[in-house]
């Protein structure tokens with residue numbers, strides 16, 4: 378059996394990395410390097426509207442600057458459409474999907490909030506449309522494609538897994554998210570499906586990412602089971618928040634690496650602060666990524682990171 382740890386960086390090139398993105402990337406890298414594993418880089422540029430020109434070049438440059446290297450890639454999701462289409466066809470042929478015509482406004486009006494990640498639980502409006510209704514609605518707008526999840530009393534739709542940081546997790550798909558999108562109405566494959574296909578084909582067996590995606594994992598595990606893929610190990614890491622409790626975001630240009638680098642901060646200074654945030658260093662220590670490898674363990678991170686979010690290191694708060 379090949380038990381090499383294979384992890385990945387999977388950034389979306391929607392802007393410059395901020396301290397929270399660097400934190401997640403550092404944890405992913407340490408998870409791999411501390412186990413002597415292999416790192417894959419995949420650029421998640423699926424959504425043509427979300428990509429910022431130059432963002433990918435800056436991402437690669439920032440990873441180099443940080444000393445977070447990879448062994449394989451970059452792969453570009455924008456070049457893999459045919460691979461996702463094939464997976465989608467398999468789900469369609471198995472009768473697991475249906476066209477959904479709901480608009481965003483209709484979804485908001487008809488849905489209950491998601492239990493964990495704030496997205497909406499789909500109430501099944503388009504689940505049982507007749508062929509005539511589908512044909513009629515298709516004249517008005519192109520449909521998205523939704524995956525049917527098992528009813529709440531069907532155990533195949535109850536997903537349990539162990540997160541290396543947050544411990545045991547359990548989600549009832551029918552109750553916690555409902556039937557979910559695998560293709561958007563503009564034809565772009567949904568993140569959930571692309572990520573599952575890519576992780577499987579790239580041999581990724583350790584998924585490390587921000588806490589905001591913890592709620593996606595059950596959907597991804599369900600897709601892995603339908604498509605016959607192995608289930609990776611999951612480790613979600615806390616999000617970093619600004620002093621006022623607001624989550625760092627690329628849109629607000631919070632603490633982004635452009636600013637951090639412009640202030641002539643060294644990578645060791647930044648990585649030391651982030652490592653201290655994760656309980657791997659003392660405040661004020663300056664450490665390279667390589668120097669952190671021996672200090673890293675998921676137990677240490679988990680002991681320090683039980684909350685959903687941690688305060689971003691002070692030195693980089695915007696005044």
Ligand code: GLU
Nearest residue numbers: 387388389421572586590
């Ligand atoms: N591309 C996603 C992001 O940048 C991460 C996806 C994942 O790790 O599964 O937030």
